[in-house]
Amino acid sequence: xxxxxxxxxxxxxxxxxxxxxxxxxxxxxxxxxxxxxxxxxxxxxxxxxxxxxxxxxxxxxxxxxxxxxxxxxxxxxxxxxxxxxxxxxxxxxxxxxxxxxxxxxxxxxxxxxxxxxxxxxxxxxxxxxxxxxxxxxxxxxxxxxxxxxxxxxxxxxxxxxxxxxxxxxxxxxxxxxxxxxxxxxxxxxxxxxxxxxxxxxxxxxxxxxxxxxxxxxxxxxxxxxxxxxxxxxxxxxxxxxx
Amino acid sequence: xxxxxxxxxxxxxxxxxxxxxxxxxxxxxxxxxxxxxxxxxxxxxxxxxxxxxxxxxxxxxxxxxxxxxxxxxxxxxxxxxxxxxxxxxxxxxxxxxxxxxxxxxxxxxxxxxxxxxxxxxxxxxxxxxxxxxxxxxxxxxxxxxxxxxxxxxxxxxxxxxxxxxxxxxxxxxxxxxxxxxxxxxxxxxxxxxxxxxxxxxxxxxxxxxxxxxxx
Numbered sequence: 001x002x003x004x005x006x007x008x009x010x011x012x013x014x015x016x017x018x019x020x021x022x023x024x025x026x027x028x029x030x031x032x033x034x035x036x037x038x039x040x041x042x043x044x045x046x047x048x049x050x051x052x053x054x055x056x057x058x059x060x061x062x063x064x065x066x067x068x069x070x071x072x073x074x075x076x077x078x079x080x081x082x083x084x085x086x087x088x089x090x091x092x093x094x095x096x097x098x099x100x101x102x103x104x105x106x107x108x109x110x111x112x113x114x115x116x117x118x119x120x121x122x123x124x125x126x127x128x129x130x131x132x133x134x135x136x137x138x139x140x141x142x143x144x145x146x147x148x149x150x151x152x153x154x155x156x157x158x159x160x161x162x163x164x165x166x167x168x169x170x171x172x173x174x175x176x177x178x179x180x181x182x183x184x185x186x187x188x189x190x191x192x193x194x195x196x197x198x199x200x201x202x203x204x205x206x207x208x209x210x211x212x213x214x215x216x217x218x219x220x221x222x223x224x225x226x227x228x229x230x231x232x233x234x235x236x237x238x239x240x241x242x
Numbered sequence: 243x244x245x246x247x248x249x250x251x252x253x254x255x256x257x258x259x260x261x262x263x264x265x266x267x268x269x270x271x272x273x274x275x276x277x278x279x280x281x282x283x284x285x286x287x288x289x290x291x292x293x294x295x296x297x298x299x300x301x302x303x304x305x306x307x308x309x310x311x312x313x314x315x316x317x318x319x320x321x322x323x324x325x326x327x328x329x330x331x332x333x334x335x336x337x338x339x340x341x342x343x344x345x346x347x348x349x350x351x352x353x354x355x356x357x358x359x360x361x362x363x364x365x366x367x368x369x370x371x372x373x374x375x376x377x378x379x380x381x382x383x384x385x386x387x388x389x390x391x392x393x394x395x396x397x398x399x400x401x402x403x404x405x406x407x408x409x410x411x412x413x414x415x416x417x418x419x420x421x422x423x424x425x426x427x428x429x430x431x432x433x434x435x436x437x438x439x440x441x442x443x444x445x446x447x448x449x450x451x452x453x454x455x456x457x
Binding site: 191226 | 272276278302304323396
C-alpha cells in the first residue's frame with residue numbers, strides 16, 4: 001500500500017489510472033482506496049496542469065447518468081440528449097465553481113464529502129430545470145406555432161431563451177409599476193411568487209391584513225390594475241396570438 | 243360592429259380569467275436563489291454579499307428554508323455514514339464469505355490430517371479452515387486457517403478473532419494477528435458454534451456458521 005507522500009508524488013495521469021481502478025473496486029464491492037481520487041480532486045482544486053481535465057473525464061459520465069435518472073424522478077418531462085448534457089455541464093460547472101478552488105477545498109476533507117456535494121449539484125441542476133420549466137411552459141405555449149415549424153432548431157432555442165429573459169423582464173416591469181404600496185408588494189410576493197393562501201398571508205402580516213378577505217381584495221385590485229396595463233395587454237396579445 | 247364588440251368583451255373576460263393563472267406560473271419563485279446557490283450557502287461557500295442576500299431572502303421565503311434543511315439532512319446523514327465507515331473502514335459493512343466446498347487443502351500442519359477442511363470465498367480472497375482433534379485434550383479441537391489471495395489488499399495488522407456463541411467455552415488465544423504467510427491457528431477449542439471475525443484497518447469480514455461437534 002502506498003503512503004500518502006508517495007501518492008502525492010505520482011504523476012497526475014498515473015493518479016487518474018489508480019483513481020479509475022479504485023472506483024471500479026468500489027463499485028464491485030471490493031477493497032478500495034479513496035486517496036487516489038481525493039488527491040486528483042485536490043490537484044484540480046489547486047489548478048495543477050491537466051488535473052481538472054482528468055477530473056472532468058472521470059466524473060462527467062456518472063453525472064450524466066445521474067442527470068437522466070433524477071430527471072425521471074423529479075419529472076422534468078421530455079428532455080433530449082443535448083438537454084441532459086447541458087444539465088450535466090451545469091452540475092459539474094457548479095461543483096468546480098464552489099468546491100474545486102483552493103479556498104473552498106479546505107472544507108472538503110474527504111472524497112465522500114466532495115462527491116456528496118457533486119451529487120447535490122446534480123440534483124440541483126435537475127431541480128433548477130424543473131423550476132425554470134414552469135415559466136417555459138408558458139413560453140412554449142406562446143411560441144407553439146413557431147416551434148411546430150422549426151422544432152429542435154438551435155436558433156429557436158436561442159430565441160426562446162431570449163424570449164424567456166424578455167418575458168421575465170416585462171413581468172418585473174409590470175409588477176414594479178403596480179406594486180407601489182407595501183400591501184401590494186406583499187400580496188404579489190406571497191400569493192404569486194410563494195404560492196401561499198390569503199389566510200397564510202393574513203396570519204403572517206396581521207397588522208396589514210386584518211383578515212384573509214382583505215388579502216383577497218388587495219389581490220383583486222392589483223389584478224385589475226395589471227389588466228389595464230398596456231404592456232400586460234401586449235403580453236396577453238402574444239399569449240393568445242401565439 | 244356588434245360582432246367586434248362581442249369579441250372584445252370575450253377577450254377581456256378571457257384576459258381576466260387567465261391573468262392570475264399566468265402571473266402565478268410566471269412569477270412562481272422568480273426571485274428565489276437557484277439550488278446551486280442555496281447549496282453553496284449551506285456550505286458557507288458564497289461571497290459575503292451573496293450570502294447576505296440569501297440570508298435576507300430566507301427570512302421571508304417559505305420554500306428555500308425547506309431546501310436548506312433538506313441539504314443539511316442529506317449532509318448530516320452522509321457525515322454519519324462516513325464516520326461509521328471510518329469505524330469499520332473501507333466497505334462500511336461486514337462482508338460474509340460464501341462457503342464453497344469441503345476440500346483437502348495442503349495446510350501447513352502436515353502432521354494432522356484435516357478432518358473437515360472447509361473453503362470459503364470472498365471476492366478474490368479464499369479462506370481455508372481445517373478442524374483437527376487435539377490429541378492431548380480429548381473433546382477439544384485445533385482450528386488451522388489460511389487466507390489465500392492478495393493479502394496486501396487487506397492492509398497491515400490483520401486481526402483474527404474467534405467468537406463463541408457460548409461465553410463459557412474456552413478458546414486459547416481468541417484474538418490473533420495474521421501471519422505474513424496467511425496462516426492462523428486456534429488451539430483447545432471446545433465443541434460449540436463459532437464465528438471468525440477477520441479485520442484490519444481497511445477491511446472486515448466474518449464467517450458465522452462454524453460448528454464444532456463430536457461427530
